[in-house]
Amino acid sequence: MNEEDFIKSKMGTRNPFVVPEGYFDQLTAQVMQKIEAEEEQKKTKKAKPAILRTLRPLLYAAACTCIALFGVAIYQHLNHEVSETQELQSNIVVTDYTDSYIEECADYAMLDNDDIYASLLADM
Amino acid sequence: MQIDDEQLKKLIKAENTRSRGFEMMVRKYSEQLYWQVRRIVITHEDSNDVLQNAFLKAWASLDSFHGDSKLFTWISRIAINEALDFVRKQKNHALQSTDDEDMGLANQLMADNFFDGDETEAQLLEAIEQLPDVQKTVFKLRYYDEMKYSDISKILGTSEGGLKASYHIAVKKITEFFKQHD
Numbered sequence: 566m567n568e569e570d571f572i573k574s575k576m577g578t579r580n581p582f583v584v585p586e587g588y589f590d591q592l593t594a595q596v597m598q599k600i601e602a603e604e605e606q607k608k609t610k611k612a613k614p615a616i617l618r619t620l621r622p623l624l625y626a627a628a629c630t631c632i633a634l635f636g637v638a639i640y641q642h643l644n645h646e647v648s649e650t651q652e653l654q655s656n657i658v659v660t661d662y663t664d665s666y667i668e669e670c671a672d673y674a675m676l677d678n679d680d681i682y683a684s685l686l687a688d689m
Numbered sequence: 690m691q692i693d694d695e696q697l698k699k700l701i702k703a704e705n706t707r708s709r710g711f712e713m714m715v716r717k718y719s720e721q722l723y724w725q726v727r728r729i730v731i732t733h734e735d736s737n738d739v740l741q742n743a744f745l746k747a748w749a750s751l752d753s754f755h756g757d758s759k760l761f762t763w764i765s766r767i768a769i770n771e772a773l774d775f776v777r778k779q780k781n782h783a784l785q786s787t788d789d790e791d792m793g794l795a796n797q798l799m800a801d802n803f804f805d806g807d808e809t810e811a812q813l814l815e816a817i818e819q820l821p822d823v824q825k826t827v828f829k830l831r832y833y834d835e836m837k838y839s840d841i842s843k844i845l846g847t848s849e850g851g852l853k854a855s856y857h858i859a860v861k862k863i864t865e866f867f868k869q870h871d
Contacts (some may be wrong), residue, residue, distance in 0.1 A: 568864045569832075575867050576813060581806025582727050588737075589723070593716045598746045600711070603745060679833055 694760045701751060711751070715744060718761055722768045728829045731794070731814070733803040739775050742743040743768040766844050773826065794818050809870065815854055816866045820859055827852050828859040 692700075692713055700710025719740070726743070727736040747754075747767050754763055784791060795811040798804045804811070815826055831834040838849045845852070 570859045572832075572863055572867070579806075579810075580724065581804060581810045581814070582724075582733070583803050583805045584723070584733055585803070592719050592723070592740075593712060596715050596719070596741055597708075597712050599741055599745060600708075600748050602746075630814050658868060671871070 697760060698756045700752075704827065707751065711748060714760060714764070718746075718764055721735050721761070722765060725765060725830070725834055726768050726772045728833055729769065729826065730775055731798075731818075732801065735775065736772075736780075739769060739772050745772040746771065762840060766840075769830070769844050773822075812870070813863070813866060816863065817859075820862060821855075823847060823852070824855045824859040824862075827856045828863070 691868055697710055697714050697717070700706040701714065703710075722743070723736060723740055726740050727733070730736045743764075747764050750767075795808070795813040798806070798811040798814060799808065806814075817828060820828065823845060827841055830841050830844075831838070838852050841847075841852055842849045847855075
């Protein structure tokens, strides 16, 4: 006896599984109901996108315009901020540096040895 | 009275009789397909879901059925692939899950209202389930459904030679199981 026959003699081809009563009688109707439901869903899905499909170019155009406007607004806002900062900085330069301060700096920068000796002798 | 496949194919092909033809096909083959799926998926609830999904897929792909192959071979291939996909997903889910629900298939079967076997049969099914995927599937399709190696090869994408070897190993392991339990 080969191994396959041995298994057949032990377990045969008996089916140990069972199904709920009347299951196979209802199965075809259940499957067809599901298919009908799927077809209905497909039809409604198809109808909705038709409106969307016609409006789609308009939606794209609106989205592009919004992005462009937003970009321009951001650019102008940034530009405005930069010019304001520059103006502020130039004001600071003008107000901070007085004539007396510049003269003092210039005098200090032009000191030579003779001036230093003269200054020291004057203090003695 | 059951309608033959050639008439069914004609009904399915024509737009106005497609639904009626498909319904007849479901009525003709659902029981046979259910048992193929049940042996792979094991529980009734899952088998029911898998089979209904398989019919939905078959309906959606009717245009790709050219009618040159047998109607049952075509629909059976869809159902078996659906069942194998389901088992694969279930296996992945079990690997990812941290739940400690693993009480062994034999125990689960003995607690299942839709299992009518004794403990040895439950243990045998558990032993079959522990075989590697290809060995397990080829054993079920060949032993219970007497499916041709060429058809199994098309479903599993494995060579006929490889399937024969897998079947032989599966038979050997199941024989061992019986010898250990005698």
